[in-house]
Amino acid sequence: YIRDAGQSEFLESVAEVLESLVPVFESNKKYIEVFERLVEPERQIIFRVPWVDDKGCQQVNRGFRVQMSSALGPYKGGLRFHPTVNLSVIKFLAFEQTFKNSLTNLMMGAGKGGSDFDPRGRSDGEVMRFCQSFMTELYRYIGPDTDVPAGDINVGAREIGFLFGQYKRLANEFNGVLTGKDLRWGGSLIRPEATGYGCVYFAQNYCNYKKTTLTGKKCLVSGSGNVAQYTTEKLLDLGAIPITMSDSSGYILEPNGITRKDLEFIMDLKNNKRGRLSEYLNYSKTAKFVENKKPWAEPADYAFPSATQGEVVYDDALTMAKNNVRGIFEGANMPSTREAISVFKKSNMMFGPGKAANAGGVAVSGLEMAQNSQRSQWTREIVDEKLSFIMKDIFDMSLASANDYGLQDDVQQGANIAGFLKVAESMIQQGIV
């Protein structure tokens, strides 16, 4: 801990897992040493990213890649471009990724990367030059059998394209070094939808277990990016009623539910026009926009935090408990603080932690890697079926691990335990490396 002083996000994520693993450490002390090794990334790369903006001025950003664990396969995890990115954020994401990737049962180690670059207000040309400069350094450390990055916040189809183009040019190889690629050059069907769809599949499994349903239930969704959009779409498919979406400037409430047509407008606004969610009011006569607030105080049955870390704090959780929200399923990584999680548990809410509930994205990235290795492309139906199966498996495994350790129905603790044990046993077998 002293070594990582000041890395608040990383320490928070480690503390959350550490608490859950106490029964494992008590059952066998050998796991304590493994954990000590696991919290130290195998490799951390920090680099300068210089580029020239449209005015001809020099800009300098900082790039990161944290290669956390290769116990189960090549490092795998997304790239985030956001001004809040620093080493602590990337390390927490890489740490979470370790357990998440383990839960998918695909052969993937864990990593995460990104930059403090802010793409907001930047032209396509500026984003391209930034991506090219970023990859000019990163390409030395990655490869289809070494480390396979993907997207995350502000790294979508456009950025993956620019990054791949530059990698190909430098490495002189066309290979599966990145996932989230366009369908026409190696991407997988359902990859864009996978995190959101997967999160709703996870919620559906949890609801089935609790003998309840999503159908007809009001849902709060935060965020309006990739995860939030496809969470909303799948909720609509299952007859649920999503009533909110948000961005960093506030949230929209559509009291009678966001329809497919509304969602189409939001997707076009966010993905093509790169606009702000407040502009939704120019389109809808029934919606309200609440500036600089999160949607958690709106009465609803379920919540799907799908924007960013730390977006559900203790007071939000208390409000949700008071409003009788029955389940929280995390599309984002670590959106709920530990204090918020303790309220969910005390209030007997269903709680699907990010590393289990949002594992669908990386799972389909794993399937994209498999398709690239085969040089083939599976149908939408096949990928969706595999995704749905993997999400059910993650839920079942998390529940089973909780019950093995006498932690009745504690899916959060179960997910940490199941994810950890597989990595830990692999690390032990591979020796102290």
Ligand code: NDP
């Ligand atoms: P996008 O960039 O597509 O969307 C992010 C959304 O969250 C936007 O609506 C954005 O609003 C909002 N947001 C971002 N940062 C903040 C902030 N500091 N405060 C308030 N709102 C914010 O990202 P994704 O949808 O891909 O990612 C969302 C979350 O899901 C992240 O936690 C990510 O790590 C996680 N995740 C993503 C996966 C994927 O496959 N994409 C896989 C697993 C997890 P604005 O436009 O105003 O910035």
